[in-house]
Amino acid sequence: MADGTLAAPRPAAIDGTRANGMQRFARRRSTIAFLMALPLLLVVLGLVAYPAGYGIYLSTLNRRMTANIGLGNYEILFDSDTFWDVAFQSCVFALSAVFLKALIGFWLAHMLHHIPAKGQRKWRGMLLVPWVIPPALSTLGWWWMFDPTYSSINYILNIFAVPSVPWLGEAWWARSAIIIVNVWYGAPFFMIMYLAALKSVPEQLYEAAAIDGATSWQRLRYITLPMMANIISITVLFSLIVTFANYDIVRVLTNGGPRDLTHVFASYAFQVGILAGNIPRGAAVSLFMVPMLAVCAFFVLRGVTRRNKEQM
Amino acid sequence: MSIRAGNGMSRRNVLRSGAGVMAAGTLSAPMVHAQGTGGTLRCGFWDHWVPVGNDILRRLCAEWGQANRVEVQIDFITSVGNQNLLTIAAQAQSRSGHDLLSFPTWEPASKAELLEPVDDVMGRLIGKYGAVTPAAEYLGKVNNRWVAIPAVSGTQMKPACVRFDLLQQHAGIDIRAMWPAENRRGPGADTWTWDTFLTAAEKCHAAGFSFGIPMGAFTDAVDLVGALFASYGASVMDARGNITVRNNAKLRTAIEYMVRLSRFLPNDVWAWDDASNNRALISGRSALIFNPPSAWAVAKRDAPQVSANCWTVPVPAGPEGRFTPYLPYFWGIWNFSRNKSSAKALLEHLSERPQAEAQTTTSSGYDIPPFQSMNDFAIWATEGPPVGTVFNYPIKPHHQSQTSVAFAPAPAEFAVQAYTLALNTKVVARIVQGGESIDAALGWLERELTTIKRGG
Numbered sequence: 001m002a003d004g005t006l007a008a009p010r011p012a013a014i015d016g017t018r019a020n021g022m023q024r025f026a027r028r029r030s031t032i033a034f035l036m037a038l039p040l041l042l043v044v045l046g047l048v049a050y051p052a053g054y055g056i057y058l059s060t061l062n063r064r065m066t067a068n069i070g071l072g073n074y075e076i077l078f079d080s081d082t083f084w085d086v087a088f089q090s091c092v093f094a095l096s097a098v099f100l101k102a103l104i105g106f107w108l109a110h111m112l113h114h115i116p117a118k119g120q121r122k123w124r125g126m127l128l129v130p131w132v133i134p135p136a137l138s139t140l141g142w143w144w145m146f147d148p149t150y151s152s153i154n155y156i157l158n159i160f161a162v163p164s165v166p167w168l169g170e171a172w173w174a175r176s177a178i179i180i181v182n183v184w185y186g187a188p189f190f191m192i193m194y195l196a197a198l199k200s201v202p203e204q205l206y207e208a209a210a211i212d213g214a215t216s217w218q219r220l221r222y223i224t225l226p227m228m229a230n231i232i233s234i235t236v237l238f239s240l241i242v243t244f245a246n247y248d249i250v251r252v253l254t255n256g257g258p259r260d261l262t263h264v265f266a267s268y269a270f271q272v273g274i275l276a277g278n279i280p281r282g283a284a285v286s287l288f289m290v291p292m293l294a295v296c297a298f299f300v301l302r303g304v305t306r307r308n309k310e311q312m
Numbered sequence: 313m314s315i316r317a318g319n320g321m322s323r324r325n326v327l328r329s330g331a332g333v334m335a336a337g338t339l340s341a342p343m344v345h346a347q348g349t350g351g352t353l354r355c356g357f358w359d360h361w362v363p364v365g366n367d368i369l370r371r372l373c374a375e376w377g378q379a380n381r382v383e384v385q386i387d388f389i390t391s392v393g394n395q396n397l398l399t400i401a402a403q404a405q406s407r408s409g410h411d412l413l414s415f416p417t418w419e420p421a422s423k424a425e426l427l428e429p430v431d432d433v434m435g436r437l438i439g440k441y442g443a444v445t446p447a448a449e450y451l452g453k454v455n456n457r458w459v460a461i462p463a464v465s466g467t468q469m470k471p472a473c474v475r476f477d478l479l480q481q482h483a484g485i486d487i488r489a490m491w492p493a494e495n496r497r498g499p500g501a502d503t504w505t506w507d508t509f510l511t512a513a514e515k516c517h518a519a520g521f522s523f524g525i526p527m528g529a530f531t532d533a534v535d536l537v538g539a540l541f542a543s544y545g546a547s548v549m550d551a552r553g554n555i556t557v558r559n560n561a562k563l564r565t566a567i568e569y570m571v572r573l574s575r576f577l578p579n580d581v582w583a584w585d586d587a588s589n590n591r592a593l594i595s596g597r598s599a600l601i602f603n604p605p606s607a608w609a610v611a612k613r614d615a616p617q618v619s620a621n622c623w624t625v626p627v628p629a630g631p632e633g634r635f636t637p638y639l640p641y642f643w644g645i646w647n648f649s650r651n652k653s654s655a656k657a658l659l660e661h662l663s664e665r666p667q668a669e670a671q672t673t674t675s676s677g678y679d680i681p682p683f684q685s686m687n688d689f690a691i692w693a694t695e696g697p698p699v700g701t702v703f704n705y706p707i708k709p710h711h712q713s714q715t716s717v718a719f720a721p722a723p724a725e726f727a728v729q730a731y732t733l734a735l736n737t738k739v740v741a742r743i744v745q746g747g748e749s750i751d752a753a754l755g756w757l758e759r760e761l762t763t764i765k766r767g768g
Contacts, residue, residue, distance in 0.1 A: 063725065063767050064425075072767055080763045081756060082733075148580035148588065149597075168583035170745075257528050258582045259741050260733075274397055276732035277422040277725070281767060 059284040063277075073284035082260050083268075083285070090264040090289075092175065094243045097182040101243075102236055104183065105190020112191070113198045124195070131188035139252040142181045143168075146253065171261035174254050178262055181249050186242075190235055197231040198224070230304050237300040244289050265289050350382035353654045358396060358414035358466040358641055359388035360675065361606060368674040369465055369662075376661045382654050391416065403646065411649035412659065415642040417717070418731065420452050420460035421724030427459040428645040428652050433660045434458040441665065441683040445707070447638040447715035448682045451724065460644035461659050462682030464671045468604040469680055469715070470535055470637035471705060472628075475521070477621040478599035482519040483512035491625040493693060493700025497710050506543065509628040510573055512600075517576035521599040524592030525577055526584035527741060529734035533584070535637035536602045537736045538718020541566045543630025548730065549722035549761060557758040562632075567750060570740045582745055594618060602627065602637065604678055605695070605702045612697075624702050626711045635716035636707055640682065677702050729764045 025031055062069050077083040108127060112120055130138065145152045146167035154164040167177045205223050214222070225232075247266035250256060256263035256271060263271070265285055273282015355373065360366050366388050377384035387410070389396045400419055403409030404426050420427060438444060444452075448462040479485045485508070489498045513523045526533040541547065544566035548557050557563065574581075578592070590607040592598035594615050601607060611619035627636050643662070645655040661667060668681040673691045681687070687706035695702050707713050718736060719727035730736075735757055742753040 069767060076763055076766045079759075079766075081759060082763075148583040149578070149591065166580060166583070169580045174583070254583070255529055255585070259738050259746060260529075271732060272729075274394065274401055276729040277418065278729060278767075279401070 055283045055287060058280050059287055061280040063280060065280060073281045074288075076281065077284055077288070082263075085260055086263045086265060086268045086285070087288070089175065089262060090244060091292075093179060093182070093246070093264055094240055097179045097186065097243050098236055098239050100179070100183045101186045101190050101239060102232070104187040105235075106194050106232075108187065108191040109194035109198055112195055124192070127191060128188045130185050131192075133185075135185050136248045136252060138185060139181055139249050142177075142184075143253050146177050168254050169258060171258060174258060174262045178249055178253055181253060182243060182246060185249075186239060189239070193231060193235045194228065197228045201227045229307055233300045233304050237297055240296055241293055244293060350380055350654050351651050352383040352385060353377070353412070353651050353658060354385045354387075354410045355655075355658070356387045356389050356396075356399065356410040356413040358416075358463075359390040359392075360465060362609075362675045362678060365465060365671070365675045365679070368671055372662060372667050372670065373658065376658055380654070380657065382651075382658075384658065389414070407646075407648045409646070411651050412643055412645045412655045414463060414466060415460055415644045416466075417451060417639055417641075418724060418728035420642045420644055421454050422728060423644070424454040424459045426647055428647045428649065428655075429457045429459060430461050430645065430656060430659070431458050433461060433656050433663075437461075437660065437663050437683070442685045444682045445638065445684055445715045447717045447720065448640050448642075450717060450720050451640060452642055454724070460642035461663060463641040463643045464663065464668045464679050464681045465675070466641035467680045467682065468639050468678060469705065469707070470532065470539075470602045470604060470627075470639065472625050473593060473601050473603050473605070473607055474623050474625055475593070475599045475618070475621050476623045478516060478519075478521050479512060482521065482599065483515040485512055487625055488623050491623070491704050493703035495708060495710055504626070504628050506540065506569060506628045506630050510569070510576075513573060513576040516599040521597065522576060522578045524584075524589040524598035524601040525573070525581060526586070526589050527574065527577070527581040527737050528584050529737065530584070530586045531639060532586045532589055532602065533737045534718050534731055534734050535639060535716075537570060537740065538720075538731075539627055539635040539637045539716040540570065540630065541718070541736060542635040542716045542720070543627075543632055544569070545630075545632035547721065548719065548735070548757065549726060551721040551723065553723045553726055553765060555758055555761045555765070557754055557761065564750060564754070566630075567740060567743070567753075571743055571750075574740065574744045582741055593622070605676065605705055606678060608701060609676055609678075619701075620697050622701055623698070624705045626704055626707075626713050629712075634711065634713040636711075636713050638680075638715035638717055640680075677705060680706055726761075726764050730761065733760070733764075735760055 058065070059073055060068050060070055062072070112123055112127070115123060144150075148166070148168055151164065151167060153167070158164060166173050168174050201224060205227075206219060209219050209223055244264075245266050246264060247270065250262055250264050250267040251270070254262040256267050260268075265288060269282045269286035271282075272285055273279045276282075357366070357369055360369075370386060373384040373386055376382075389399050391397075396414065396416060397419070399409070400413060400415065400423065403413070404423055407426075415423070434444075444462060448467075452458055452460050452462050474487050476487045479487050486500070490500045490504060492498050516523060525536060527537075541563070544562050546560065546563040546566040548555065548560075548563065550556050581588075589598070589601040589603060590610065593601045593603070593607050594611045596615065596618050605624060608619050608622045608624070611622065627634060643659045645652055645659070649655055662671075663682075665686060668683075668686055669689050669691075672679045672681060672689050677689075677691045677695050681689075684707070687708060689706075692703050692705055693700060704711065707715065717727075717731075719730045722730065739753045739757045742748045742756060743750055746753075748756075
């Protein structure tokens with residue numbers, strides 16, 4: 001790039017000062033870095049910032065999108081029983097699913113970590129399968145297993161004289177079904193992240209602890225967890241964002257039913273915005289996630305920064 | 313990497329000239345086509361459940377295109393995953409896309425401001441074929457102007473598909489004698505009411521063949537409950553948009569009926585989707601469902617012993633009449649289309665009787681034309697086995713029935729939201745499943761409707 005610039009013919013004397021200034025500006029590392037990052041910035045602006053800004057703008061319009069009603073859509077949502085049900089369910093769904101995914105992922109990572117390297121690869125591949133199948137497809141498989149009339153899970157339960165479970169017909173069972181599918185799909189992600197973190201914990205620390213007579217619980221509590229704290233925080237935050245915005249599992253499994261008691265923000269926003277033709281209110285529903293996730297992100301990232309400073 | 317070439321052309325000059333050419337080309341771009349042709353018409357039709365349903369549209373459009381020297385490009389857009397709704401929303405936002413599209417039930421009213429009025433086409437068609445079914449008029453006419461043409465392809469009704477052997481055996485009703493494959497009522501047809509239906513539901517439930525009526529948030533459930541409410545004269549919002557839930561005796565009676573009926577339905581109907589009732593019939597578990605002939609058609613392929621005992625009959629009548637659930641498609645032309653006249657001409661051609669009959673016949677009688685005078689196509693009398701099983705699928709004069717859309721006569725912009733949110737089935741579910749009192753459930757319904765009305 002620099003060669004190319006130098007190879008360019010000298011501009012006329014009258015523009016000499018300005019051209020030199022421009023050349024210096026173009027040669028600055030920050031300018032080159034900016035230019036190289038520009039395509040990515042444009043992508044982010046076009047596919048993230050613009051839609052987000054447009055979403056905010058849409059949420060301020062009336063149903064016909066002919067007049068600006070400010071925060072009117074949010075005010076209407078706050079007065080809606082269904083919306084508060086959706087907010088409650090989104091929180092229950094996201095928090096319990098992320099907690100279970102983190103717990104199961106941590107346990108699986110530990111199990112895998114103690115398997116010899118040769119066998120580990122095979123298990124790791126098998127355990128990652130749920131994560132690599134497109135969720136809409138795998139949820140369809142789960143839906144067949146939970147089917148109200150022909151549930152294969154119920155068929156097996158009945159063999160053992162256990163009564164059928166209304167997996168998708170009763171509110172709490174339906175919520176549980178959605179959480180189960182989300183955990184099944186998302187736990188491998190936690191597992192692989194935690195496995196990588198576990199492998200990076202220096203063995204010497206465990207050896208020193210063993211010499212000091214530390215129990216396995218103490219090793220976990222005072223070595224493993226502190227060493228993994230940052231990766232746990234980041235993984236939980238990332239998963240919280242993705243789980244809060246989950247749409248396909250609810251859509252395929254329950255469509256928000258029974259009685260709207262399994263809707264989450266994304267599925268409800270789609271129903272209100274696209275299916276019911278009230279795009280501004282649908283935008284307002286989906287944007288309600290932003291402040292909640294921003295608060296979570298603030299606290300998690302503050303914790304990460306604080307720990308990094310302590311370690312330095 | 314020299315910027316300036318030896319011939320004196322600078323990069324800036326090249327870019328400037330290129331931009332000029334591009335701008336001139338774009339700004340002046342007319343619809344260029346060969347001399348003497350009508351240009352290109354881009355159509356987005358609904359991707360029919362019946363594969364040959366697409367073939368007939370393709371053929372009819374090609375014939376018309378050839379005769380009128382218009383290149384007709386067709387995309388078939390599926391409703392699976394609401395792909396058609398997403399396409400409509402995207403084209404409405406970007407003001408670009410197809411010239412004409414298939415619009416499901418509520419979309420013409422929702423997008424009325426972006427649709428080219430088609431009063432001229434509808435005027436000619438009505439002049440030729442008589443009145444359009446009232447529900448299609450309610451959905452397709454906004455502020456006294458037709459904004460879309462009620463389509464043949466994809467439009468369905470949901471009368472009762474009955475296992476006549478089971479109904480005879482367990483409820484003692486000879487439904488085929490009551491509603492024969494003829495243009496007349498049989499003995500006992502006057503007794504085919506919701507009260508008779510309730511008694512039959514109880515008996516069949518006791519015999520292990522419960523009626524398969526979904527009560528979730530999908531269209532089959534919402535449409536049937538809407539038709540039942542209409543037959544009791546129960547509405548939740550009037551045509552002016554006033555909420556009519558409070559002190560509404562008819563609404564309360566209809567809800568009480570649904571609560572009683574729910575006791576005789578399978579206990580998992582609250583989680584049923586639009587395919588669950590079909591499966592209930594095809595598997596032989598159910599004595600009756602409300603559905604177009606698609607369930608019977610699948611049974612004919614997969615369970616012929618079931619389909620041989622199926623008979624389609626009108627929906628039972630209530631105190632205020634008989635209402636048949638109706639789920640139409642419309643053909644609409646965007647007002648940003650560049651070929652509106654060709655679009656209108658094509659849609660008029662597709663709506664003519666010979667073309668309408670071709671569509672209905674190819675779909676084995678599934679597609680219902682919007683004109684009541686067309687409800688006599690031969691296919692409904694000849695389809696079988698048993699022959700005549702779908703004779704009573706379209707509304708015939710002796711049915712004394714009319715089409716129903718749930719939440720009519722509320723203004724379409726409010727009705728669509730109530731419909732999509734399935735407020736009518738949820739109010740029943742809150743009582744039966746959630747254990748709420750009728751008053752509490754009606755209070756919830758009123759609050760939800762108020763929320764829908766707010767925000768313009």
